[in-house]
Amino acid sequence: MLSPFHNESFTDFSKPENRQKQQEALKLVASQSAREYPLFIGGRDVTTGRTFKSMNPSHTSQVVGTFHKAGQAEVDLAMKAALEAFEKWRWVAPKERAIILLKAAAVMRRRKLEVNAWMITEIGKSWPEADADTSEAIDFLEFYAREALRWSEVKGATPFPNEFPELNYIPLGVGAIIPPWNFPMAILTGMTAAAIVTGNTVLLKPASDTPCIGYLLVEIMREVGLPAGVLNFIPGSGGEIGDYLVTHPKTRFISFTGSKEVGLRIINLASQVSPGQIWVKRVVAEMGGKDTIVVDADADLQEAATAIAASAFGFQGQKCSACSRAIVVEEVYDRIIALLTERVKKLTVGPPEDPSTYMGPVANQASEEKILGYIEIGKKDGRLICGGAKAPGEGYYIQPTIFADIQPGTPLDQEEIFGPVLAVIKAKNFEEAIRIANSTEFGLTGAVWTRDRYKIEEAKKKFHVGNLYVNRKCTGAMVGAHPFGGFNMSGTDSKAGGMDYLGLFMQAKSVSERLI
C-alpha cells in the first residue's frame, strides 16, 4: 500500500544548516571537475576515446566533466542491449518496476543538495531554481510509480455475454529519450521514468550542455538495482547521432523535449519507414513557447507585476513556460511598466553558487549571442525600459531586459527568445489582449490577471494554451496538479505529470476469451 502522492517540499535555505550543506555539496561537485565519464550500455561502462567537455556557464573556462561520446556504433550497441533487456523487463510486474522508481526517489531525496549543486554548476541555476528542479524530478518518480500501479488496474473493457473481455496495457519496445538542458534533472528523469516504469527499455541521450546531470540519474538507477540494459546512457551530439537514433529501424518510440526546429525534424524523420522497420513509430514531442501574461485594468497590479517578473526572469527566462510577453490593457499600462521596473531593478545577476544571486548566466555562448541579437531588434522595434546589455562577469550573464511598446506581429511578439527578455504590449481592452495572446504559432502556457468573473470565464474558454493560470504566474507547474504540455507548435500536448501521460508509453491489447 502506498501513501497518496504529494509534491516534494522545497529546501528551506533560510536555515543556516541547509545553506552550509548546499555549500559543501558545491565544493564536492567542484572537486570532481577532472572526472571522465563513460557511456553506460547493457550494465557496463563503455569508453570511446572521443570526448567532449561539459563547461560551467558561470565561469566559462571551467570544465565540469569530460564525457566519452557515442557514435553510430554505440547507438547500435545500446540498441542491442536494450532489445535484449526488453525481453525480460517487459514481463516484470508493474509493482516491481514501480518499486525501482520509489527507491530512486528516496536516493534522490537523500542526495538532493548534491543534485542541486550539479545544476547550479553545470547550467547556472540559482539555488531555489535548482532545488525546484530536483524536487520535480522526485515528484515524477513518485507520481509515475503510483500511476503505473493505477494503469495496471484499469478495466478498459465492459462485460460481454459468454466472454471474458480484457483490455491490457503493454509496453511499446525500445525508446529514444531526448531531453533538453533547461530542466536537466526533472524533464530527463520524468521522460525516462515514465518509459521504464511502463516496461520499455531506453536509450537516453542527454543534452550536451548537461551530461553530468544525466549521468547522475544513471548512477542513482544503478544504486537502486535497475537491471542491466533497461537504461542505456549515450551522451553525444544531437546533430551527429540524433538522426541515426530517430531513424533506427528498432527504435519504437521517441520521447523528445526541446526546440520546435528539432522536434519537427524528429516528427518528420520518424514518419519515414527505415528498411527492416515493422511498426509506426510513436513520437511525443514537447517543444517551444511564447508565453504570455495578460493584465486587465481591475487586476491586483502589485501582485501581477511580481508574477510577471518571476515568470520572465526566473532561471534567466530559460523555461519553456517563461513569460516573454506581458499584454496589458491601456488604462494600467504605464502603471504596470513602473511596477515591473521597480521590481526588475532589484534582481541580482551573477554567479549562481552565491545564494544571494537571483539570475545566473544563460546556458552557453550560442544562447547568449541569440538573446543579444533579439535585444538589438528590441532596441529598434520597442522602447528599452531596463537592461539591454550583457551583465559583468566571466559567465554568459545578461541583464534582465524589458521592452515596452512592442507591436503585434514583430519578432519580439512572435518568436521564442529563451532568455531574460520581456516584451510589453499595449491592448485596447481585455478582448484584444486575448486576441494578441493567441496570435502566435505556439500555445504552451499563459496567465490572466483580472478580478472580473466574466473575463476569467472568457479567458478559460478562449485563451488557447495547454496550461492556463488565473491570477498567478505562468511558470511553476506542479506534478499532479498541473499536467504539462502545449498546443499548436508547442508540441503534442503530452501532459507530463498528469494521469494520461503513461498511456503514451504503452499500447492497449484487447483480449477476450469465449466462456462457453
Ligand code: NAP
Ligand atoms: P534543442 O536544441 O532542441 O535540444 C533538445 C535535445 O535534442 C538535446 O538533447 C539535443 O542534443 C537534441 N538534438 C539536437 N539535434 C537533434 C537531432 N537532429 N535529432 C535528435 N536530437 C537532437 O533544445 P534545447 O536548447 O536543449 O532546449 C530548449 C528548448 O526546449 C526551448 O525551445 C524550450 O521551449 C523547449 N522546452 C520545451 C518544454 C516543454 O515541455 N514544452 C520543456 C523544456 C524545454 P544536443 O544537446 O547534443 O544538441
